[in-house]
Amino acid sequence: MTAATLLPLVFFVPLVGSILSAMLPLRGRIVVTFTAAAASGAVAVAIAAAVLETGTVRVELAGWAPPLGIALVADGASAVMLLLSAIVVPAVALVGAAERKAVGHPAFWPLAGAATAAVNGVFVAGDLFTLYVMLELLTLSAVALVALGGRGATAPALRYLFVAVTGSLLYLVAVALVYGEAGTVDLALAAERMQNGPVLAAVLALVAVGMAAKSALFPLHAWLPVAHPAAPAAVSALLSALVIKASLFVLWRVVIALGPASEVTGILATAIGVAGAAAVVWGGILALTRTRLKTIIAYSTVAQVGYLVLLLPLVQNPASAQDGFAGGILLAVAHGLAKAAMFLAAGALVFAYGSDRLDRMEGAISRMPVAVAAIGLAGVSLAGLPPLFGFVGKWLMLQASLAEGAWWWIALLLVGGLLALGYTGRIIRATFNPPGENDAAPPQGHPHALFSAVPFALAVLSIVLGLFPGVLVEILAVTPVGGGVR
Template identity: 40%
Template sequence: MTIFNSSAWIVAPIIIPLIGGLLCFLWRRDTFFIALFISLANLLSVTTLLRQFLLFGPLRYRMGGWEAPLGIALRLHGPALLMLLMTAVSGIGITLYARGYFSFRISALKHNNRHEQQERFFWPLWLMLWTALNALFLSGDIFNLYVTLELVSVSAAALAALSGKPASQIAAFRYLLVSLLGSLSYLLGVVFVYKTYGILDLEMLRQIATPGPGLQMALTLMTLGLLLKTALFPLHFWLPPAHANALAPVSAILSGLVVKGSFFILFTLWFEIFASSITANALDLIGLLGAGAVIWGSLQAIRQQRLKLLVTYSTVAQLGYLFIAFPLTATENISQEVWTAVTFMVMAHSFAKTAMFMAAGTIFLQVGHDRIRDLAGIRKSLPITSFAYAIAGVNLIGLPPSGGFIGKWLLLTAALTSGQWHWSLVIIAGSLLASVYVFRVVSRLFLTPDEAIIQECRPHSPLQEWPALFLAIIALLLGLIAPYFSLILETTEIVANLAPGGGL
């Protein structure tokens, strides 16, 4: 067995960014180059895991050689692998963009010491958050999911407060309190699971979990906590101020990656571990909340006068599509198709929304504001940024060949096939509303040149523009590699029992 076939590689996506975070915290010099090297090394480790997965299928690694329920296990299945790939690729883009962003602030703006301090703290916090996200995707028991979720929340709250402005600090503190409340609710659910079954391992719980009062209470508590962390309507109140007031690289991290972690756990619990305890009524309720998020978030995005707030509320809307998929899984023969759609939408949204926040941040630095009505003609001085925003918007609308198109098309097909046509109306309405708020900005960027604004733009690093375009193009072309992602999802056993039973 060669070194590249060793199952110990499953630990690498956790260890590599952890080492990088510690080095950035201790060294504090040349931290960008440390972060860039760690980003590339992490991508190599995830690529190695992809090779192993295609050769050997889902992987399970016992930490210290101890078997469950006493030991801790890491597991790699199709959805987890795709989330690791998504985070690795987005992470490289975020790392490059953050370098250009902070370099511009330090060289072109005042208060250099404060900006240097922000960059100094950004790198270790970012790599620690990356560590926690990778550990979350690979965790094999529900308590370790709680630990990693808490680490993600603490790192994200610290990053959200990094700008030092009163508005961002208040929003970050509110985010921290909400995250702690959600984590506490999830932890209470874990307590009920352990009291009922005496184990925490996900694979063992999947085999023995049966509907009952203890499991119903546990699922209710864990679901409420995770919905709060995912910012599903109407529990989204903390998200707009936290994302809109953070530094641009932080906003990209929060919207593109962080909210995906709690959704991943919810997906795992509902449709892999405790699928037999989920009722059709519970699925419909989640679907209604998702529909509310799509419509309300889109309408709020249309109303916004600031670009960053518009992008923030579009996050609320786009997250709603993920939950519209829940009631569609009630039809057993299309459940695999539905979760393929969800996976595509998660990845496409991550790349597109990360690119959008990068573009919004670059525009704000260049112009000094993000008032939409005053952004006319930005394409003249920031053509790459403008095209990046427009391409990412294509994905949010759901136009081919983007990943958003594939995801929405699969959801529409599933809704019509299962006879739940009312969900298809929400999906179509959401796409139409998305086209309104996307073209509202694009029309200002491309169709109304304004020489006064053009003259205000300053020389800047290519790192402020190219990473956004890179991620936007990935989101656009995601649909072209759909068969390969479908192969990865079909290899795993995670969707073997998606049809709901009786219980919650």
């Protein structure tokens, strides 16, 4: 099978797995989810290899070409994000299979499959309406996943639903405007046909606000810090590592593809960058002051989203475009690995200590060293210290900032790194043994070993990718930064 033939499978395999798992008892659900995750992961690897070898992969479903048909497209950015999904989903499923409390409810398995299908669909969709359909499938499954946290998760899930649906509505209005102006929703064709003017400016603004809300970009972030503490550990890992990346990916795609035709793109990109800068500082400060582990990690996500939108102002200058784009995508992958590790490790600690309060976790560094080490390594990656993978993305963004002469982005990247070290160090310090205390077992007992081992493996993978990032950088070079999915 060719890569173009395989491309639809990254969506259909997890979707079919989701449907089948909903009809099966628990053991069957786990088996089907693992099988679908392994199959779609193998497809993602094959697509990445094809992109690296031959360039962008494109297939038109049923042979119908746009504007009538639906095209699926995989370039370097798509391939790298699909690889992130191929790593995170099996890791989260492995923890859920080992420790049932990590998923909250048996409904996790079909919902996780649907969310995986939607995320993968976003990464390969070549038209604006297919992106909308995938975003809606993702919203429904992600909100339901948050609600699996129990009675206390109902209000956070409803808040998330309201924000996500509002963001989708704004995006849908933008799609209608593009169709009315260009006569197509295919992103490549729309990029050729859209003209500078108020319609295109409105499209970019609507997409920016809608996706900012879905991604929890400051100041539209209030739903995220309450959703994570309410959700089960496996759900928080998926939400932070993959779900918010989908809406960020849409924002990147649309602005990079349609933006060159509009005079307001520079202003919009700068405004998004300013919001990102505020997110880095505000999220980092709040993470430093919180007293609950999952809330600290949630505010850390708010801060890291700020980094990820800095990609847009950095790609406006041809001198910095490629480094800025590659750095932003690699930072998104590093964030996905780190946040999956942190939330899963936090879940293990909460399981063992019966609470996520930092003042209840004394002695965890000796009682559960693997989980604590996972949080520490992930936090160092978020801070951007070598040799971890987060350093690679930040280094490329620093180079892009230097090429553009934008020293303020350099200062922001450094300040954000210091804040990340601060709240990570605060977490680790809270796990130290009180003076004279022995290494007694945690109050609630030890969770399954995989609950700590899997996040530690994800954190170690950040070291490996930090030492050998070359293949991912080569894949990303396939993406035409100035032309979206063309």
